[in-house]
Amino acid sequence: MFVPRWTESENLVAFGPETEARYGTGRNYVAYFAFTGPVDPVTGMLINISEIKHRAGKVVDEKFDHKFLNEDNPSFRDLPPTVENIARQLYLEVAPLFSDADAKLAAVHLIETPERSATFYSDDACDANYWFEFSAARETRSPSLSEEENKQLFGKATALHGHNYRARLTFHTDQPAGEAPLARYDKIDNCIHSLRSELDHRHLNRDVEAFKTRPMTTESLRIH
Template identity: 30%
Template structure:
C-alpha cells in the first residue's frame, strides 16, 4: 500500500495532532484477479461482430490477468490511518475479487447480461465502472485503475476530480525505436554541446521510446467502450509508430527538420497529430506520455482546461 499526502491539507507541524489525526491522505490498495470475456452483441450478425471486435469476438472468449488499484481518501484517525487495512482488503475481496476471479465476465454480473436493455459488454471500461458501483458504498473512493494488460488500462475518478465517474480515461501503450540529435542549427557545435551535452554529437543517438496515449470520454451504454479500441490503436500506429519507427527523426520526419526533437517536442508533436483524428472517434485526447529512457519522460496534456486537473487520486493510481 502507498500513501500520498495531499498538498491542500499539509501541516508544517505534524506534532500538532496526535498520530497525524485529522490530516488528509490518499491511500491505495492493489488487488488481482483472472477472468475471461467475449465481445459479442446479439443484435449484430456474426460478420458485423467480427468486423467490429475482431479476434475478441471469437468463441468461447479469451482471458486476462487483471490488476486493480483502488485509491481512497480521508483524514487520518487517532491510529494514524485513513482506513483499517483489514477492512479495505475484506471489502475488495467480498465485492470484487471473490466474485470475479476465474469467472466468465459476461455471466458474472447483471451489468453484462446482454438480454437486458441496459446490459453492456464487459470491456475494461465497463468492468471498472461496475467495480466502482460495488466499492463506492463500502470505501471512500477517489479513483480506480484497472489494468487488463500492460498495454491497456482505464482510470475512473470521483466526482469533482473529473466531470463524472461515468467518463473513463482509457490508456494504450506502444513503442517505437528512433534516433535523434539535439542541436539548434543557428548555434555552433560548442554552443550546442553546452546546452545539450552528449546529445548534440553530430551523428546522433537512439532510444527505444515507450508511448502512452490516454483518451477520455463517456462509456457507451451498449458496447461498454469509450471509443473503438481497434480504431484508436490503428490511428496511433498509422500516425506515429509507422512514420517514426526506425528513423532518424531530424532527417526523416519533416517536423523535426526545424524543431529540436527533444522528448518534450516529440510528445507535443504526437499530441498535435492525434488530437483531431481521435476526436473523430468520439473520444478526446487527454494526454500523451513519452518515455525516452528509464530516467527521462515527458507528458503533454492535450486538454488545456484539464491542466489544473492533476488530482491526487490519479497520481496515487500511477504510483499504486
Template identity: 45%
Template structure:
C-alpha cells in the same frame, strides 16, 4: 494541515491507491450487431465463441482526510480484505459475461469493468471517512481504462517504438546545445526504446462499452508507430524537421499527430522506465523523474497504547523497525520553452531530486529525521513532508509527487486540478 488530507495550501489533493490482480475471461460483443460490426468495434476477441482470458491489474484509489494521530488517509489493512473478497466473489476466475451481472447485458470492455469495479468498491466503505474516487484497470500490457466518481471514463493504449535521435534544438548554436543537453547533443546521436501511453476521453455509453472503436484506434496508433519506429528522428521524419528534438517536444508531437483521428486527452512518453514527458489537451506539459529512496521506519504513534498501535499498524509496528526500497517520482509542470523544446533541464531535475532525498537516504526515518520525531512516517506523511522541500528545490514548479512504498501501495500528492482523482 495534516488532519485535512491537504498541505498548507488548499490546492493540494492526496490519494492512496492499492493494487490487486485477478484473472477472468470475457467476450466483448453486442448481440444486435453483426460479426463484422463487432470485430471492427471490439477487436478479434469479439468473435470468440466462449470468451478469452486476461490477467487484470486493478488499482483502487482513495481520497479523504489524514487522521492526525495515525497519519493515515485510509487503513490499507481494512480495505485489502474487503476488496479481495469483492474480486473473489464477482471477478476472479469468472467468465464475466455469464457470472457477473450486469455483463450479461453490457459488453465487459475495460471501460465497463473499471466503472463497475469502482461502483462495487464504493459500496464497501461507508463506515470509513476515505472514499474510493477512481479505479484504474490494466487489461493487457497495451490496453487499460480508468473510471472516476465524477463520471469520467478514459481508455489507455500503449505502443512501443525504437528510434535514434540527437537531442538538439535548431534554434540554438552548437555550443548552446552542448551546454544544455551535454553528450545527448552529440552529432553521432543515440537511441531509446520508447513507450507511449495514449489516454482518450469522450462520449461513453455502457451499451457500446468503448470510447473509440478498435478499428479507429488501431489505425491511428499503427500509423504513428510506422512514422517513428526504427527512424532517426532528426533526419527521417519530415514533420519533425526544423523542430527541437527533446522528450518534451516529442510528447507534444505524438499528441498533435493523434488528435486528428482520436479524442486524445493526454499522452505520456517514456524515454526510460523512470523518466517521461507528458502533454495534455490544455497545452500543459509535464516532465517526471523517479529515483529510489532506501530507508527504514516504524509505524508508531506515541498517543496510542501499544495494543492500539499493534492493532492499527500490524507488523509495521515491529519495535525494531523495518524498511522499504521506496520509489519517489517528482513531476514538474508548465509550458514548453519553444526555443529549446524543454520544460525543465533533466540534469537539474535529477540533481535537485537526489539532493532533496539525500538527508533521508539510508536512514531510519523515525529515529534520525526531525520531520518524523513526533509524526508517524506513513506514506501520506512522507509525501506531505517531502513536498515543500522538493517544491522549493524545483523553483515552485512541482506539480505531482508520487511515492511507491511497495509495488502495491502508492501515495500521490498533487496540485489539485478540476476533476482530479
C-alpha cells in the same frame, strides 16, 4: 466480447478479432483502488489497507476473480465486459462499502494487458489507455540554436543516440458510452500502426518532417 444486437462487422470494428472468440478469452487483470480524504493524525494513514483488502477483495473474489464475466456476473449479461465497463462496475460495487469511512474511493484503475487499461472516476468520467513501443535514434537539439548553444543546453545528448520508447495514448470521456468501447479497435489499430510506421527505427531529426524545424526533445515528441 460482442454486442448481440450489432452485426458481425460492427462488432469487429469495435472490438477487433477478440469478438470472434464467442466462447470467451482470458485475462489476468490488475485492479488499483485509489482513495482520497484526510490523513488520520493518530495513525498517519488515509485508510488501513487491511480494510481495503477485506472489503474490496470480497467483491473481487465473489464476482470477478476466475469468473466467465459474460455468464457469471449479471452486470455483463447485456453489457460487454470491456476494460472500461469492468473498471466502472468495480467502482460501483466497491465505493458504497466505504460509506462509513472518511476516505472515499476516488477511482478504479484496471490493467487488462500491458497494452491496455482504463480508469473510472467518482465523477463518472473515464480514461482508456493504449500503450505501444518503438525504437528510434535522435540528436537532442534545437534547430533554432547554434551548435555551441545546443551543446551548452543539452550536453552529450546532442550526439546521435537511441532510445526504446514506450508511449501511452489516453482517451477521456465524461460520459461513458456503455456498449461501445471508449475508442474503437479499428481506429486505435490504425493510429498505432501509423505512428509506428512513422517513428520506429527512424532517425527522428532527419526522417520525421516535423522535427526538422522543431526541437528534438521528449516533450516535443510527446506533442507530436
